Amino acid sequence: MRSVISFWLIFIILTIFSIYGKSALLASEAFHAFFDALVVTISIYAIKKLDNINSVYTYGMHRMEILFSLLNILIVIIGAIIGIIISILFIILRIEDNPFIVIIASSIATIFGLIASSEEEKDEIKKSVKLHAILDTLSYILGIIAGLAIFFTKYYILDPISSLGILGIIVLKNSSQIKSYIDVLMEKSPIDTYNIEKLLTPIFPTVHHIHVWSICPHIKVATLHITEDPNTTLLEMDKKRKYIEKLLSENFNINHVTVQFETKKTD
Structure with missing residues (x-):
């Protein structure tokens, strides 16, 4: 529950600050946070169903761990693609952000990200949620660094460029996990x-x-x-x-x- 609340608070905070600060970085992170909050909320609900063993689901519903982990990754990638589009638009329109706002918002998001990543993980869904929180927290820390760089150099184009870099890393990191989950769904032997x-x-x-x-x-x-x-x-x-x-x-x-x-x- 703590992680769910943290993800939704991050989304609200980033959305407000992205509008006020005119930041592509915060806007893309807000979209990303929304999809994260949505899928984490659904995933936490799914955890309660895993051990429902009956005459139909004789092994329980543990395969939901894979389905929701895949959903988690796919939603993150979709959110990242939307963020990339936003960043490109900011570059084309030459919109200048407020680096001070970027620093404050990213700092607050980092705190809530650390709270979300501090929960213990006992199954694949919670591991996926924790990994998400850790990756998001790292992106918020990079947001702080980008805000400081813009504040001191006045190179406002660093905002959307930083956004593109962070989102690219997120897409690559999540894409690498898809194969292992598909292997389970295809019933590939985990052992030779x-x-x-x-x-x-x-x-x-x-x-x-x-x-x-x-x-x-x-x-x-x-x-x-x-x-x-x-x-x-x-x-x-x-x-x-x-x-x-x-x-x-x-x-x-x-x-x-x-x-x-x-x-x-x-x-």
Whole structure:
């Protein structure tokens, strides 16, 4: 809740100061802050639904972590693009800002950004929110530096140029995370199954059909088949299952393992 309030306060403060100070930097940061506040508000609501396990969502709704993290990134990129357009317009129209206003607004935003980034993160959504707050705080600090540079040099074009630089960094930083989230949605194996086979084969030579996927970054699921002698007792197989679960948990951090035992073909 603290992060939600902080993001909305940052948006309000930057919006007011961007109008009063005629700053492309503050205007682009205000747009960015609005989208941040919106997606953080939705994300915090989603966190409450993650552990809703029922007969339909048998693993809970942890995949929402990925969906909202992706939404978070995409919204930030859209906000950054809008900010870039604003900055270019300021350059074309030769609008001069008030550097003193830029310094004050960026300083206040930095304080609230630090408050938003100080919350503990226990899941992917909160990690994404915290990363957002940290990146935003860094951009506000750069805003302070830009304001000081304009104040002392009187080069007012530094305002929209600084805005373009900060927004470019934000886009590049967020774009790099998209692939990892898409990999989870596409059920790409987070672990090379050859390494699992290499670990298990010396102990269970008949292991095959190994599959691993992620529900979300902190929940990994594995299924595998093992061919057994038909005379093997259920108790013996259960001991082997528990040992396999222990091996995969300790070596690959796999949370949920399903082992399917099959009997050897007999004539």
